[in-house]
Amino acid sequence: xxxNNSTKVFFDSYAHGFxxxxxxxxxxxxRIINDVFRRTIKIRYEKTLMGCEPLDGKSIIDxxxxxGRYSIALAHKGAGSVLGIDFSEEMLNIAKQNxxxxxxxxxxxxECCDFVTQPILGMFDYAIVMGVMDxxxxxxxxxxxxxxxxxxxxxxxxxADGGFFxxxxxxxxxxxxxxxxxxxxRLKNLxxxxxxxxxxxxxxxxxxxxxxxxx
Ligand SMILES: C[S@@+](CC[C@H](N)C(=O)[O-])C[C@H]1O[C@@H](n2cnc3c(N)ncnc32)[C@H](O)[C@@H]1O
Numbered sequence: 001x002x003x004n005n006s007t008k009v010f011f012d013s014y015a016h017g018f019x020x021x022x023x024x025x026x027x028x029x030x031r032i033i034n035d036v037f038r039r040t041i042k043i044r045y046e047k048t049l050m051g052c053e054p055l056d057g058k059s060i061i062d063x064x065x066x067x068g069r070y071s072i073a074l075a076h077k078g079a080g081s082v083l084g085i086d087f088s089e090e091m092l093n094i095a096k097q098n099x100x101x102x103x104x105x106x107x108x109x110x111e112c113c114d115f116v117t118q119p120i121l122g123m124f125d126y127a128i129v130m131g132v133m134d135x136x137x138x139x140x141x142x143x144x145x146x147x148x149x150x151x152x153x154x155x156x157x158x159x160a161d162g163g164f165f166x167x168x169x170x171x172x173x174x175x176x177x178x179x180x181x182x183x184x185x186r187l188k189n190l191x192x193x194x195x196x197x198x199x200x201x202x203x204x205x206x207x208x209x210x211x212x213x214x215x
Contacts, residue, residue, distance in 0.1 A: 006177040007135045008087045008114075011066070015090035019067035019098075040205040044130055044157050045070065047209055051126075051155050055079050058125040061149065063115050064132030068095025068108065075104035082107060083121065087114045116142060120149050127154040134159045134179055140193055147197065147212065156210040158182045165206045182208060 011018070020026050021038045022045075048070060052060065057080040062071040065084030072095070075082050086092050092110045099108045111121075116136070127150040129142075136142050139158075146154050160166060161181035173179040182190075184201075187208060191199045198213040 010176045011088040012090040015094055019094050022069045040207045043204045044207055044209055048128055048155050049073055051211055060126045061124040062128045065095055066091045068098050070128050071108050072099050072102050072104055075107040076102055084110045085113055085115055124150055125152045129156045131157055139190055150214055152215050154212040158208045160206055160208055
C-alpha cells in the first residue's frame with residue numbers, strides 16, 4: 001500500500017528545518033532546543049555509524065535518507081557505494097548539495113521514490129532505516145522487504161509510545177501526517193513474525209534502536 005502523500009508534503013516543507021538539526025551553524029537558541037528535543041536523532045546517528053562496521057568497500061542502502069547525512073558520512077568514512085532513497089524531492093536536493101560539499105558525490109546516488117511501492121533495488125551489505133518507521137502503516141511488509149535486500153546488517157529506529165515526549169510528538173504531527181508509535185510489546189509481536197533472524201532491540205531516549213544481523 002502506498003505511503004500517505006501527506007508525509008511527503010510534510011517533509012518537502014520541513015526539509016531545511018530537519019537538516020538544520022545536524023548543522024553546526026545553527027543559531028545558539030535553536031541548538032539548545034535541538035539538543036533537548038533531538039537528542040535521539042544524534043544517538044541513533046552515532047549508533048548506526050558504529051554499527052556499519054567493517055565499512056571499507058561496503059554497499060549501503062539508506063531508506064528515507066532525508067538530507068543524506070548518514071549516506072554522506074558513510075561514504076566519507078570509506079563505504080564503497082551508498083544509495084539514498086526518499087520520496088521528498090526537497091530532501092534529496094539538500095542531500096545532493098551536502099554530498100557535493102563533502103566531495104562524495106561519485107559514491108552517493110540519490111533516488112526519488114516511495115520505498116513502500118518501489119520494487120526491490122538490488123542487494124546491499126547494510127541497510128539503514130532511521131526515522132522512517134514512524135510513518136509506515138504496514139511495518140512487517142517494509143521490514144521483510146528491507147531484509148530481502150540486505151546481506152549483512154539492517155538498522156531501524158521505531159518511535160517509542162508513552163510519556164511526555166510521545167505526547168508532544170503526536171501533537172506536532174496531528175494535522176500533518178499519520179504517525180505510528182510503538183510499545184515494547186508491539187515490537188515484540190512484530191519481531192515474532194520475522195522468524196530465524198537475530199534481532200536486537202535497545203531503548204534509546206525517545207526511540208527503539210533495532211539491529212538485525214543477517215549473517
Ligand atoms: C525524519 S526523516 C529522517 C531522515 C534521515 N533518515 C535521518 O534520520 O536523518 C524521514 C524521511 O523519510 C522519508 N520517507 C518517509 N516515508 C517514506 C517512504 N515510504 N519512501 C521514501 N521515503 C520516505 C521522508 O520523506 C523523510 O525524508
